Amino acid sequence: MHTYFNVDTEKYDLTPPTTYEELKNVIQVLNQNKVVPFAFGAKNAWSIALFAEIITNRIGGNEPYDNVFNGTGTWEDPAFIRTGEILQELADMKAFSDGFLGLSYDEALAQFMNGQAGMFVMGSWVMGSLGSDESEIKDVVRVAPFPTFADGKGDPNTWLGQPDRSLVISKDADNVDDLIAFVKGFSTDDLQSQIAEKTGNLTVTKTKLDPEKVLPLGVELSNLMESMTQMVIFYDVGLGAAIGDEYNNTIVSILAGESPASAFAKLQKYTEQNR
DSSP: OEEEEOOOHHHHTOOOOSBHHHHHHHHHHHHHTTOEEEOOOOSSTHHHHHHHHHHHHHHHTTHHHHHHHHTSSOTTSHHHHHHHHHHHHHHHTTOBOTTGGGOOHHHHHHHHHTTSEEEEEEOGGGHHHHTSTTOSSTTTOEEEOOOBOTTOOSOTTEEEEOOSOOOOOOTTOSOHHHHHHHHHHTTSHHHHHHHHHHHOOOOSSOOOOOTTTSOHHHHHHHHHHTTOOEEEEOHHHHSOHHHHHHHHHHHHHHHTTOOHHHHHHHHHHHHHHHO
């Protein structure tokens, strides 16, 4: 996950925030200038749940989620509760789009691409839209890691995400050697470069990209990957549809005003019943 930044830095004297305190200042300045700080839509719960997940990782590191996944911890971990409090604090600061609870992912994306919002927290899959020929911001949008929090345990070089494709070979295949060669071909520098150039996707190797053939945003993201230490998976992928979707809906309920402690206590009960 990354923070896409579409702000006239000279006009507002701002840079992409690296800490939560800096982020609050950016939100205040953008609001004062009638720019929506974050394009944000909760109608598709997954698209705002990932916002919460990166906050939790910045605060508590990998442990809170890992413990829930392994059954050695609960959703009532302080990192989850604090995440809910921060989301409500951001909502109170008017960090999100008006009517964000009823706004869809596509509407939030359109708001960012139309220049109505200054920031958008989303995965690399959005680069195809941001860098398309029709995009009005393709030459100005930039990308930065999500900010850190004071006393946070998380590594800022931890990325939230997942691989977007996996190649497998059937155990019953006859031409195994040919298939192995085909699979290996996907990791060659040449093919990885072609994939980046044609789709905007990130590479899985350290191949150097030609800035004349790849979106500037793609080069920027590729450079950021050099410092990535690990990737942690989206909650609704790692936990499966039942518990994952309930987590997503829990984040929506917190943004709608439910107490984080109460919401996560309910999620814990649901998890125990449906694990």
